[in-house]
Amino acid sequence: MNVELDKVKSFVDKHACDPSALIAILQDIQAEYNYLPRRALLVLSQMIKTSMVDIIGVATFYSAFSLEPRGEHTATVCMGTACHVRGGPKILEEFERNLGIESGHTTEDKQFSLETVACLGCCAIGPVVVVDGDYHAQVSIRKVEPILRKYQTKEKKDDAPN
Amino acid sequence: MHQIKSPQELREAAAEQKRQREAQQKAVLTVSAGTCGQARGSLDVIESLRKIVKEQSLEDRVEVKLTGCHGFCEAEPNIIIQPQNIFYQHVKPNDAAQIIEDTILNNQIIEKLLYKEPTSGKEAIKEEDISFYTKQNRLVLGDNALIEPTQLNEYFSIGGYLALAQVLEDMEPEEVITSILDAGLRGRGGAGFPTGRKWKLTRTVEADKKYIICNADEGDPGAYMDRSLMEGNPHRVLEGMIIGGYAIGADEGFVYIRDEYPLALKHITRAIEQAEEAGVLGENILGSSFSFKVNIVKGAGAFVCGEETALMRSIEGKVGEPRQRPPFPAVSGLWKRPTNINNVETWANVPLIILRGAQWYSEIGTEGSKGTKIFSLVGKINNTGLVEVPMGITLREIIYDIGGGIPGGKQFKAVQTGGPSGGCLPAEKLDLPIDYESLTQAGSIMGSGGMIVMDEDTCMVDVSKYFLNFLRDESCGKCLSCREGTQRMWEVVSDICDGNGKESDIQLLEELAVAVKDASMCGLGQTAANPVLSTLRYFREEYDAPIKDQRCPAGVCKALISYSIVAENCTGCMACLKACPEGAITGVLKEVHVLNQEKCIKCGACFEVCKFDAIKIE
Ligand SMILES: Cc1cc2nc3c(=O)[nH]c(=O)nc-3n(C[C@H](O)[C@H](O)[C@H](O)COP(=O)(O)O)c2cc1C
Numbered sequence: 001m002n003v004e005l006d007k008v009k010s011f012v013d014k015h016a017c018d019p020s021a022l023i024a025i026l027q028d029i030q031a032e033y034n035y036l037p038r039r040a041l042l043v044l045s046q047m048i049k050t051s052m053v054d055i056i057g058v059a060t061f062y063s064a065f066s067l068e069p070r071g072e073h074t075a076t077v078c079m080g081t082a083c084h085v086r087g088g089p090k091i092l093e094e095f096e097r098n099l100g101i102e103s104g105h106t107t108e109d110k111q112f113s114l115e116t117v118a119c120l121g122c123c124a125i126g127p128v129v130v131v132d133g134d135y136h137a138q139v140s141i142r143k144v145e146p147i148l149r150k151y152q153t154k155e156k157k158d159d160a161p162n
Numbered sequence: 163m164h165q166i167k168s169p170q171e172l173r174e175a176a177a178e179q180k181r182q183r184e185a186q187q188k189a190v191l192t193v194s195a196g197t198c199g200q201a202r203g204s205l206d207v208i209e210s211l212r213k214i215v216k217e218q219s220l221e222d223r224v225e226v227k228l229t230g231c232h233g234f235c236e237a238e239p240n241i242i243i244q245p246q247n248i249f250y251q252h253v254k255p256n257d258a259a260q261i262i263e264d265t266i267l268n269n270q271i272i273e274k275l276l277y278k279e280p281t282s283g284k285e286a287i288k289e290e291d292i293s294f295y296t297k298q299n300r301l302v303l304g305d306n307a308l309i310e311p312t313q314l315n316e317y318f319s320i321g322g323y324l325a326l327a328q329v330l331e332d333m334e335p336e337e338v339i340t341s342i343l344d345a346g347l348r349g350r351g352g353a354g355f356p357t358g359r360k361w362k363l364t365r366t367v368e369a370d371k372k373y374i375i376c377n378a379d380e381g382d383p384g385a386y387m388d389r390s391l392m393e394g395n396p397h398r399v400l401e402g403m404i405i406g407g408y409a410i411g412a413d414e415g416f417v418y419i420r421d422e423y424p425l426a427l428k429h430i431t432r433a434i435e436q437a438e439e440a441g442v443l444g445e446n447i448l449g450s451s452f453s454f455k456v457n458i459v460k461g462a463g464a465f466v467c468g469e470e471t472a473l474m475r476s477i478e479g480k481v482g483e484p485r486q487r488p489p490f491p492a493v494s495g496l497w498k499r500p501t502n503i504n505n506v507e508t509w510a511n512v513p514l515i516i517l518r519g520a521q522w523y524s525e526i527g528t529e530g531s532k533g534t535k536i537f538s539l540v541g542k543i544n545n546t547g548l549v550e551v552p553m554g555i556t557l558r559e560i561i562y563d564i565g566g567g568i569p570g571g572k573q574f575k576a577v578q579t580g581g582p583s584g585g586c587l588p589a590e591k592l593d594l595p596i597d598y599e600s601l602t603q604a605g606s607i608m609g610s611g612g613m614i615v616m617d618e619d620t621c622m623v624d625v626s627k628y629f630l631n632f633l634r635d636e637s638c639g640k641c642l643s644c645r646e647g648t649q650r651m652w653e654v655v656s657d658i659c660d661g662n663g664k665e666s667d668i669q670l671l672e673e674l675a676v677a678v679k680d681a682s683m684c685g686l687g688q689t690a691a692n693p694v695l696s697t698l699r700y701f702r703e704e705y706d707a708p709i710k711d712q713r714c715p716a717g718v719c720k721a722l723i724s725y726s727i728v729a730e731n732c733t734g735c736m737a738c739l740k741a742c743p744e745g746a747i748t749g750v751l752k753e754v755h756v757l758n759q760e761k762c763i764k765c766g767a768c769f770e771v772c773k774f775d776a777i778k779i780e
């Protein structure tokens with residue numbers, strides 16, 4: 001991943017090099033690159049005069065951050081209580097089986113990352129899965145493959161030469 | 163919007179908006195479009211309705227309004243049609259033309275869109291006919307259905323910021339605090355601490371700067387009232403915070419909001435901008451000497467950051483580990499300044515108390531718990547959604563009268579309240595009037611209001627394992643007792659679920675529970691054992707079955723169950739055969755199928771597709 005120094009600097013400048021804005025800056029970096037590239041963190045460390053140890057400490061404490069590049073698409077399966085009693089774990093297993101990875105990982109072709117979340121606040125329509133910001137309600141085992149296919153084909157279409 | 167310069171000017175602006183609302187002659191279609199409504203396609207419904215209104219040039223007769231969540235999530239996307247208050251559920255974009263044609267233009271009810279009571283099958287035409295709503299008292303949540311959350315004028319039209327005007331004009335900070343104290347408002351974020359007492363304490367501490375925080379981290383999985391309020395009525399939360407700032411003498415506030423709530427974040431951000439523009443937030447609010455600003459901080463996915471001291475560290479940009487109290491935040495909080503933190507729902511109650519009076523408020527609820535509480539009624543329940551009820555109502559009323567009971571004719575088993583710090587209550591406790599104290603006595607807690615209903619197909623040992631897994635993941639790791647204790651308890655309960663449990667495990671769990679509770683510093687560890695202890699207390703036999711007989715009576719724990727085909731019921735439709743990812747089911751059309759246990763991975767796909775009850779789990 002190409003990390004543009006100027007971009008990282010602009011995120012830090014936006015918060016006036018304020019060390020207490022560390023989490024917000026990391027969120028900006030992650031929104032840009034989908035993960036936290038090491039080079040970006042090195043720049044950040046110098047600019048806000050915070051050691052890499054502390055930055056990595058924060059980055060690994062909060063589950064929203066990833067130090068590894070993520071896939072093109074992210075599927076997030078809700079593991080909240082309401083979704084759990086409605087069969088959430090079975091849905092996660094189906095995603096894992098379908099993608100051939102465990103949650104927290106990315107497929108080899110870098111198409112999908114699979115994540116879990118502790119509740120999306122849509123508990124009434126569980127089990128809930130979010131793919132790239134789209135909410136899928138009342139997901140059943142049968143719906144898993146069609147959901148994934150929808151994003152896969154979109155990808156292929158985008159890649160096709162015009 | 164121009165800057166409003168005095169409380170009087172605000173009253174006039176609000177009165178004008180109210181007048182316009184009441185003079186409204188149009189038919190108003192309000193579509194519920196919170197995150198859950200949008201997930202069910204409410205935005206498409208709005209688009210089709212608006213398109214038809216435009217095509218038929220009905221703009222001066224019909225208004226389509228996009229509101230936050232109405233609370234009745236089961237019926238999503240739903241529409242309320244004013245002035246008649248007609249309620250339509252599960253509306254699809256292609257119903258739009260008929261709604262305009264039949265209901266708006268010809269005053270006819272569309273039967274297929276009406277809600278039917280799950281027990282009696284009776285149809286309800288109006289919102290007030292639906293049993294889900296009749297026992298509720300929607301003082302806080304009700305406004306969600308009235309206003310477009312992104313328009314400040316809409317909030318003005320229902321009396322928005324009038325409480326702030328009153329406070330700035332007529333009340334000393336101490337009077338505001340007395341009012342909150344007399345109302346008996348207690349924190350809605352979990353512990354139920356009296357809000358007025360906390361404000362008073364923060365007010366009396368001398369300091370050069372003080373802060374206000376709105377806790378919108380809503381970490382309890384299964385609770386989403388805070389999201390709904392932030393999405394559907396953000397100005398009300400903001401108004402509460404501004405009044406709080408005035409009362410304790412703070413000039414700056416923070417909203418700490420979960421990362422998983424993009425729509426709520428958008429709406430509160432918008433609300434802050436609008437409030438500043440209108441002069442109800444910022445420098446010299448409404449021309450007074452009181453100034454207050456509000457910042458937003460986004461969480462980054464850590465449950466423990468909902469705990470107040472961890473949350474403050476997180477705002478400071480640090481690892482969100484809780485710290486020892488005292489000193490309490492009221493004395494030394496954010497950047498060591500006196501800080502008053504309250505939950506979203508607590509803040510949303512404040513304007514109501516100011517406007518309608520402490521006396522009025524304190525008449526709602528029970529002796530020790532005043533006002534209403536919003537619960538998220540979810541899980542195995544017919545009418546899922548957000549329900550707002552007076553404190554003191556019984557669990558039975560919520561689950562059966564409002565919730566419409568358990569779907570599919572199944573038996574009620576338990577209701578989980580209070581999230582990972584709470585517990586599971588059995589059928590014997592259904593007549594418990596709920597308030598902070600009664601729930602604690604019964605071995606659970608009020609928590610933030612999650613209420614997850616479980617039926618006979620839920621395994622209570624599995625639920626206990628679920629919470630322990632959650633807690634061992636979310637424990638920040640600072641206290642050994644919590645870090646290792648939750649891990650060890652999880653291992654023991656997992657062994658039981660896997661059929662490797664021993665009779666001595668129960669005693670071990672009870673001992674661990676005491677150690678984790680006594681030796682941990684923050685609420686996470688102190689209450690971590692509640693889900694285990696409450697299931698042991700009320701559902702002991704569910705632990706005995708896997709330990710003594712290697713059985714999971716609810717058919718959940720994978721190691722203890724097997725799937726098989728019931729020959730009498732199997733019609734040979736081949737649905738399960740096609741669904742099986744492992745090719746474990748064989749057979750031909752119209753002949754009883756066969757399931758090969760060796761190949762079966764117990765994924766449940768066959769069970770899900772079978773329409774004839776021909777797949778048995780035991
Ligand atoms: C582990 C843990 C998680 C918590 N999570 C939340 C939360 O998500 N939202 C919340 O309002 N309070 C939460 N609390 C309670 C807060 O510490 C604090 O008591 C509350 O925000 C105070 O507001 P209130 O008095 O209005 O309830 C949590 C407490 C603990 C121990």
Ligand code: FES
Pocket residue numbers: 078079080081082083084118119120121122123124126127128383384385
């Ligand atoms: S439990 Fe899944 S959305 Fe809340």
